[in-house]
Amino acid sequence: MARTALGDVEHFVLIALLHLDGESYSVPITDEIHGRTGRAVAKAAIYIALRRLEEKGLVASRVGEATAERGGRAKRMFKLTPAGRKQLREARDAFLQMWAGAEMAAWRGQR
């Protein structure tokens, strides 16, 4: 599944969309990632991730409404597709399975 494997930022973007009720645009997504992980991800990385996800069919986009705080410019809204949700679930399961029994080992040296 190398072609559909998720990169770090892609993973974060998909989860952020989950937190944002499945549909949002790049500004709240960036804020969500920063708020939860403390990572200030560059805008370029977010756009590239969103485009790749769109090409993989994991998100879909549409042109949204314009607002005054954006200088009257429109938004591009991104929505999680069923394939995206499925991919996230699979990724989470894979991570949890990998972590099972390894938590203690990971923190052993710290204590």
Place this chain on the structure above:
Amino acid sequence: MNRVRVPALAQWLLSLRLDPVDRPMVLGDLDEQFQQQVQKVGPVRARAWYWREALHLSWGLWWWAPGPATSMTTHQRWARQWTELVDDGRTAVRSASRTPRFTLSVIAIFALGMGVNLTVMSLIDRMLFRPLPYGQPSELVQLYNRRATVSEGQASFLSNVVVGAVRARANAFEDIAVVDGRQGPSGIAGMSRPLRLDLVSWNLLKVLRVTPIIGSDFTQGDVRPLENKVLLTDEAWHLHFNRSPDVFNRSFEPMLAGTRAFRIIGILPRGFLVPASVFHERSEGVMLDVKEDLSEDLANNLTRASAVARLKPGVNVDTAQQQVDSVIEHILPLLRDQRDESLRGTVKHVSQVLRERPVKVEALRSGLFFAYQSYAYLIGAAVLAVFLMACVNLGALFLVRGFSKGHEMAIRSALGARTVRVVRVGIFEAVLLCVLGTCAAVVVCYAVSGFVLGVVPVGLRGLAVSALDARLLTLAAIASIVAGAAAGGWPALRAVRANPITALRRDNPASSGRLRGASTLLSIEAALGVVLVSGAIIATQNLLTTVFQDQGYSSSGLYDLRTYHSPSTGSPTAADSATRAERIAAALMSMPEMEAVSSWSGYDFPIGREPLTADIVWRELGVSRGRVTGVGWSYFETLKTPVVAGREFTRFDITTASAVGVLNVLGVQSLWPGISAGDAIGRTVATPDGPVTVVGVTQNQRPVPGGDPVPELFVPFTNISRAPGVAGRDLRFVLRMRPESRPAPTALKSRLDAELGSSQRRIELTRVADDLDRHLQRPQFLALLFGSIGALALALAAVGLYALTSFDVSRRRREIGLRLSLGATPSEVRRAMVDRALRPVALGSAAGLLLAWWASSLLQSFVSVNAQSLPTFVVIAVSFGVVTWLAAWIPARTVSKEDPASVLRSL
């Protein structure tokens, strides 16, 4: 709450990288987040954040391209970029080939601008930019105390005694070498012509830190050898000896019997330049000056030498100058104490020259090229301005083209072409045409190099050989790419920035509206044109004045004859000289083609160097510049110089060496200001050897073409104590031949031998017009050059102004049609169009006039010309106005004559 504006430049740069569909959304996201950042961290840090994000995005989007990117390796991304580049290149080529007239115009304009630059830069490159071909050239200086512009170009002089003294006493220099300005007797038997070899001291190459590529350098022990030792340049070795190794260590018989044989001891590196004080044809090597031992020996004094010295590390020119000054102060008393009677003349001469003209130390580059450097800067600036004009024209052409192609670009953008690719095609097309123009320029430059070298003055010719090197070609390539990118990128960028929907609408006002940017280009074009054309006209006018000005005598059919004969016992008396001169003159006059003959004595007449120090006679009369010339009877008649008052010398004056003199008009004005020429007759001029009675006043003669006349006193040449030169033994004559006849030196010699017996050793015959031509070579060349630059600038400016204005007016047919249908008369419409077109040109011309006025005052400090000529400036500005008026009036007239309804229907 006030919104803080995002950094406009960052936004603009980013927008270039975004495709039109994504652009508003991405910029909106950034704008929104920027406002949040302003609240959080303040406007300054928010701006920094915006810049960072914009740059990140620009960079990230460059690497990321739509499509199955996740699986792409870096190599694949590069391959994709490359494919896109090649595609864009193909599109550019197709676009250029679809409009052959436009393509050829751009190539021709750029080739003109670049060709002039390459040709001229190759001539002045060595003088201004290229490092001198010596080791550590920045440490090299020239020492001189006299300088002059001579027929071949220029000359610097330093008395040999001073070289010896400075070499022995000043410790600022590692060593000092001498290059005599003359090219020595260097005829090798069997060769078609003598080699052009400069006489140098044995240590020249050591001072220059140049090593022969084959063979060995001169050594101190070589001084006064039995044979002439020669180091040839690589070029001369190739040309004359086909690089044969047989030339070394063998003796070559001289052309002239009784002179020394030659021995070639080595080969100088390719591109070697003899740092000679006088420029001749390019030197073919150096020959050891057998008379030169770099000592302070007064008996060995030479005054034509020029000194090249290497400063010790850490010593600058000012320190060296101070040391030289103190050495001169030290040797002046020593010279005064010199008791040797035989050296009295030399001591007097050297002391006088040193007192009047301090020895100067100057960086070698400016020392070698002093006569040319100011012109070189001027010409360099002029051709760069021509290049700039070509670029402005290029910009205008591409602006018009971008305007015409707005529709096509809008379609490409609407179909999803990224901004970067649309702009890239525009840039590629312009760069392609500029590079083709440069190639054409290089080819033409090589093709015409022979012709150019034929018209440049001899001194410059040596410097210009094979000057079009890789460095200049690289610069040309860079210039063409930059010019193309600017000329093609700007209009393309403007076209894609336009809203595609507006651009695609049939009634797009832009398709018939005013060309934005055209006014700026028109103003720049007019300003540059006024400056360049008026500058070229003024320079050419001044130079042509020099070429055609009255010299004070007629050179047509005039010859200078020098006769050498074996001295009779003892010094010749005035009577001897007079008798001899009379016999020679009679022999010459008996030749049927001879019209007039007169004798004269002196060093620098009819044409010679500008007098550097006034003759002692004039100095004692309180006149700083002036000279004394010894002449024979009917001298002024022979030269066809009008005698304005009194008479010229009679045979009696000459044979008796009478104390009479003839002054020129300037001499009379200098001695007795305010009196007329006639009133000067009968007055006496006090000279160190007694009073001289003025018997005549003649018109002024110019000592050198272009030079100002100086006060001059003519005395009988037999009056040896007053007349300079070697009267008596070697006699000089001016001959006036009948039209269409040329004297044959052999016929002259046999005639003189028959008349005077075999005592006539040899004769030298020079055509005065040839001498004049040599002097006039430089002003003629410069006049040609500035004239060409002016004509080119005029043509470029006229074409640029006409093309842009007429295009602009014809684009506004819609406006004209509307005005006409609303009741405007055709003449009102034409006036409106002309007014609008003339405004930027008037503005540019006014700026050009101010600039030209300022530049002309600068010009006067560079070269001696009468530069500030207001009528010339105004005529040029008005002529540009006329061109613009025509360019606006002709299309406006055509459209205004049509039926308004049909004009509006046709849009």
